[in-house]
Amino acid sequence: MGRRDAAVTNATRAQRVDGAGRLLRSLAVGIPLVFLIVVFLYPLASILITGLSGDARPLAAFGDVFAKPSLRGVAWFTLWQAIASTLLTLVLAMPAAYVFARYEFPGRSLLRAAVTIPFVLPTLVVGSAFLAVLGPNGALGIDLSSTIWAILLAHVFYNYAVIVRTVGGLWANLDPRLEEAARILGAGRWTAFRTITLPLLRPAIAAASSIVFLFTFTSFGVILVLGNLEFRTIEVEIWRQTMSFLNLPVAAALSVLQLVAVSLILLAYSRYQERRALEQSLAPASSTSRKPQNAREWWVVGGTLSFTAIFLGTPLAILAERSLRFGGEWSLAAYTSLGDGADSPLFVPATRAIGNSLGFALAAMAIALVVGILASTVIAYKRGAVSTWFDLLLMLPLGTSAVTIGFGFLVAFDSPIDLRTSPILIPLAHSLIAIPFVVRTVVPVMRTIRSRLREAARVLGASPLRAWREVDLPLIARSGLVAAGFAFAISLGEFGATAFLVRPDRPTLPVAIFRLLGRPGELNFGRAMALSTILMVLTAVSIMAIERFRVGDTGEF
Amino acid sequence: MRVIAICLAFGLLTASCGTADEAPPSPDTLTLVTHQSFAVSEGTIELFEAQHDITVEILRSDDAGAMVNQAILTKGNPLGDVIFGIDNTFLSRALDAGILEAYESPGLAAVPDDLKLDPEHRATPIDFGDVCVNYDRSVINDGEAPKSLLELAGEPARGMLVVENPATSSPGLAFLLATIAEFGEDGEYTWKDYWADLRDNDVVVTAGWDDAYYGRFSGGAGQGDRPLVVSYASSPPAEVIFSETPLDEAPTGIMEAGCFRQIEFAGVLAGADAPELAAEFIDFMLGVEFQEDIPLNMFVFPANAEARLPEAFVEYTKIPDTLATISPDVIDANRQRWIEEWDAVMLP
Secondary structure, three states, rough: OOHHHHHHHHHHHHHHHHHHHHHHHHHHHHHHHHHHHHHHHHHHHHHHHHHHOOOOOOHHHHHHHOOOHHHHHHHHHHHHHHHHHHHHHHHHHHHHHHHHHHHHOOOOOHHHHHHHHHHHHHHHHHHHHHHHHHOOOOOOOOOOOOOHHHHHHHHHHHHHHHHHHHHHHHHOOOOHHHHHHHHHHHOHHHHHHHHHHHHHHHHHHHHHHHHHHHHHHOOOHHHHHHHHHOOHHHHHHHHHHHHHOOOOOHHHHHHHHHHHHHHHHHHHHHHHHHHHOOOOOOOOOOOOOOOOOOHHHHHHHHHHHHHHHHHHHHHHHHHHHHHEEEEOOOOOOOHHHHHOOOOOOOOOOHHHHHHHHHHHHHHHHHHHHHHHHHHHHHHOOOOHHHHHHHHHHHHHHOOOOOHHHHHHHHOOOOOOOOOOOOOOHHHHHHHHHHHHHHHHHHHHHHHHHHHHHHHHHHOOOOOOHHHHHHHHHHHHHHHHHHHHHHHHHHHHHHHHHHOOOOOOOOOOOHHHHHHHOOOOHHHHHHHHHHHHHHHHHHHHHHHHHOOOOOOOOOOOO | HHHHHHHHHHHHOOOOOOHHHHOOOOOEEEEEEEEEEOOOOHHHHHHHHHHHHHHHEEEEEHHHHHHHHHHHOOOOOOOOEEEEEEEEOOHHHHHHHHOOOOOOOOOHOOOOHHOOOOOOOEEEEEEEEEEEEEEEOOOHHHHHHHOOOHHOOOOOHOOOOOEEEOOHHHHHHHHHHHHHHHHHHOOOOOHHHHHHHHOOOOOOOOOOOOHHHHHOOOOOOOOOOOOOEEEEOOOOHHHHHHHOOOOOOOOEEOOOOOOOHHHEEEEEEEEOOHHHHHHHHHHHHHHHHHHHHHHHHHHOOOOOOOOOOOOHHHHHHOOOOOOOOOOHHHHHHHHHEEEEHHHHHHHO
């Protein structure tokens, strides 16, 4: 074979490989897009159109929303409590972010995993535990129930991990020498922090704050249990208008309002990120943290960790304690009775709920991973508008009320195949919530992969596909495992979206807990607490398992 | 386009388009649409399955309100054949929306007339339960327990009562309706005045029944400090049955005045695939076997007067003699206004 022939063969091979690359690229855009259109946008549009066309004057519902003082009050409350919750979370969680980033101490990775548990627990379980701390007989001694403080503190409890993980993640990679240099040049501790560290941390603070703001803006379970309708967010009002009054026009108008608000928040955030994206020379986390060296540092570490442990640990400990008490004594009766079927109001033994939950969580994890990783490649490798809009679109389900999605499925999926009561809707709904977390875990890792590394591989003769497989894939696979664990844990604890689906008789753990809590009798209460504790342990195990696979400290969660 | 999009998406996700699970139910299946609280002993539904050589599939909504709303949204192409659990507070909404087909079950002969709220027999009463104030017998002696709604607003009951929000809780709504029935909308002392007095008497309002009963109530399994709670007349026997060590007497009692009756109905869904089977399932639900299974599973009373009650139900609770009643159409017409007015009184 002559030299010329070889060149021709190479060219055709390259063409074929380019073709495969193009196919891969269009699949990466196509699959997440079709998924979102079918599973999110189409049902959402269906229910909104049903709602808004229910009124004779199509846009009158919006007028009603703005005209009613009570609904204006709801909108105002939603906004200010979200701002207050976000600020309070930042203030209370920043010390922990600092300590986890800068100091080495025994049990650090275990503790950092533990901090994440509240984030994925179902609100209805934590709500009652929170009442046990802040209520009239509470461990705290002051009755904060039905005050705004109970809501704000519960929001901090849930979102503590977002700040610790996101801000702490970047903090761990900041080169401490910058701040040290400022100190040597005579700046005080506070000045050095304010002028050097804080500006460098700003992208992470903005990212974390926007997430916390999004969650608290659309808060539902916490507000319902602790706010008792005295305080109502837009999300709670959508639920109330839909469920109690079947007032679909007003519910649809409120849903649109919430979607617009959430989109604006997300857009503002991404604009900010673009403007602020400054190249930083990051240091590996292992080189920036050290053991506390003097008494002051030990006090800082010890004090912060004690606060974290008491603040996050008390409600969780109360749940576990309650599951172990029966008739005023320590007992395992609640656990041993979980397998009983005949006298259980669950209709199925509670143990089967654990199996159901694990099954749905695996399915949700698989869907979230496939869609999330494909979407991540689009967001990470394409710059500009496509990336921004894709990211925004994927985040939107987090800003959509669960009852709207549930009713949307009902209206949209009647034909051609009747999927309205299919069990697949449960993992699909869960994956909608988990995908943004997958994306936020994987994208930062993808972006850190030096394009030069990939180019080097290609120069050495590797096809684009091969370069991707051998350079990117191993790194992405590890962050994918982290994302998988997160998606799994989110699905385990999900209750809101599940509750509004019409579903076959396969109760998940949170659903079973909810059913048991709806019954009088000490045994039922004990079983509910036992299942809550099991849920907590399963969550903790999946979160701790993923800590092992973390790629350095990159990833926003 | 829609077909293609859905097939594509689900084809990719499940590697199939229309598996056995998603196929339209064949006539050998009866689909029951119900809510979270529906429960029967193992083997009960199986009796019906064996009789008719079919499978009964159960679909669940979150609660009665969600279930009725979902049935209305799917009118004409219902999710199942038969629906169970529509209560009298949602009955009018369901009937007005036309989601039910008329069917007069022969079993109705054994049902007391005051439970039959739909003269056209689109909705068939299956069970009833009374929402009553419960008291903690370790704090309040039987002789000293409040005997009327008015006493709950009096000084001796100050700081003792916990109720549920009527917008989020079905016993909460039932209790609000009981007070509206008792005090009325007009006159010198209306239901709003009564609630203002309750508020001034330091009543606690919770979002759900579980927060009230387990979180704030002190009796039974409750972890709270308040000895009076809005719950069910069947809660005392439940406390006896679901206790680890056998109890000789119930730890809680009920106030027999100011109770509101919730009646649960079943009906054949309009447009059902198997309307005949659905009708036969309603007969089955009214039959003695199913009816006698109801109390210990759903903690309500059977509608069929011929069904025998379990011992605990005879011993530890009563069916109140006097009941507050408001007709379903009045409830449905006024629900939103009453709840909003209640909000205005309680959360000024």
